[in-house]
Amino acid sequence: MAEPVPTGPCVLLSGGIGGAKLALGLDRLLPRGALTVIANTGDDFRHLGLDISPDLDTLMYTLAGLVNPHTGWGLREESWQFMAALGELGGETWFQLGDRDLATHVERTRRLAAGESLAAITQAFCARLGVTSRLLPMSDARVATRVATDAGLLDFQDYFVRQRAEPVVRGLHYDGAASAPVLPEALAALADPGLTAILIAPSNPWLSIAPLLAMPALRAALAAARAPVVAISPIVGGAAIKGPTAKIMRELGLEVHNAVLARHDQGLIDGLILDRVDAPDVAAIEALGVRAATTATVMRTLEDRIALAAFALRFATTLH
Numbered sequence: 001m002a003e004p005v006p007t008g009p010c011v012l013l014s015g016g017i018g019g020a021k022l023a024l025g026l027d028r029l030l031p032r033g034a035l036t037v038i039a040n041t042g043d044d045f046r047h048l049g050l051d052i053s054p055d056l057d058t059l060m061y062t063l064a065g066l067v068n069p070h071t072g073w074g075l076r077e078e079s080w081q082f083m084a085a086l087g088e089l090g091g092e093t094w095f096q097l098g099d100r101d102l103a104t105h106v107e108r109t110r111r112l113a114a115g116e117s118l119a120a121i122t123q124a125f126c127a128r129l130g131v132t133s134r135l136l137p138m139s140d141a142r143v144a145t146r147v148a149t150d151a152g153l154l155d156f157q158d159y160f161v162r163q164r165a166e167p168v169v170r171g172l173h174y175d176g177a178a179s180a181p182v183l184p185e186a187l188a189a190l191a192d193p194g195l196t197a198i199l200i201a202p203s204n205p206w207l208s209i210a211p212l213l214a215m216p217a218l219r220a221a222l223a224a225a226r227a228p229v230v231a232i233s234p235i236v237g238g239a240a241i242k243g244p245t246a247k248i249m250r251e252l253g254l255e256v257h258n259a260v261l262a263r264h265d266q267g268l269i270d271g272l273i274l275d276r277v278d279a280p281d282v283a284a285i286e287a288l289g290v291r292a293a294t295t296a297t298v299m300r301t302l303e304d305r306i307a308l309a310a311f312a313l314r315f316a317t318t319l320h
């Protein structure tokens with residue numbers, strides 16, 4: 001495609017690792033400050049007395065160029081003395097907190113206890129780490145994803161990290177989402193009349209994106225937005241790029257197919273971007289009234305991230 005990339009303001013709804021890759025592509029492609037990322041906080045939890053916001057931190061570290069490239073979460077060049085010492089004392093070590101990462105959680109916990117909002121703390125951390133895109137939690141209020149499984153009702157990180165997403169999923173709950181106020185800055189960003197696009201990252205639709213969409217005001221803001229809403233599918237060739245998306249879909253009795261995602265978001269999204277290998281899915285998606293386009297969606301390099309970001313913005317402008 002030869003058309004120039006639209007460089008106006010853009011909003012990305014995102015979870016952690018997969019979403020952060022696209023966020024980085026958009027951040028590097030767009031002028032400073034044009035990108036607003038609204039992050040899932042349904043994974044947030046209190047652990048070892050600390051307030052931990054994994055998706056916000058993954059996005060923040062990624063945009064700051066500090067993320068661990070091997071795990072996609074946590075900091076690069078991390079050391080693990082704290083975890084080792086905690087293990088020696090018989091403490092809980094199933095959730096890995098690196099020594100440098102620990103500082104983020106300790107300082108966030110202190111500031112929250114002193115009455116600062118999660119949004120203000122995130123903004124302050126991002127400024128210190130040189131992040132120029134705007135990173136917003138979806139809400140300052142608590143929303144907690146819980147997973148109903150064959151092993152009982154589990155807190156998100158218990159299911160995802162401690163039990164490695166192995167229990168069979170029967171249902172999902174986003175506690176607090178119905179009443180948590182969406183961050184006003186997020187609503188303002190979505191209502192910006194000059195917005196080029198609202199993108200939904202290729203994060204896990206059930207674990208990472210659904211908590212955002214479970215907030216009625218956020219759904220209403222997407223419906224009311226003048227900007228086109230475009231999702232990027234995390235399903236490639238009938239499997240998830242990464243993580244348990246396909247496993248969860250099967251356990252919920254859903255076919256692992258892009259048309260299922262399009263039907264799930266029907267009425268909310270204007271377009272869905274698929275990987276080239278899924279070109280045969282385009283007709284079924286467009287029959288649902290959702291425009292579909294194909295490109296390379298698997299992001300291995302920084303160039304892949306920027307190319308997908310550019311494709312998504314160009315595609316969005318064709319949907320007006």
Ligand code: FO1
Nearest residue numbers: 016017043053054057073074094095096161
């Ligand atoms: N994910 C893991 O699979 N194992 C961990 O021990 C782990 C620790 C961790 C610490 C800080 C942080 O910000 C994220 C961390 N993650 C870990 C990732 C994270 O919990 C999940 O990938 C997300 O919640 C899902 O988006």
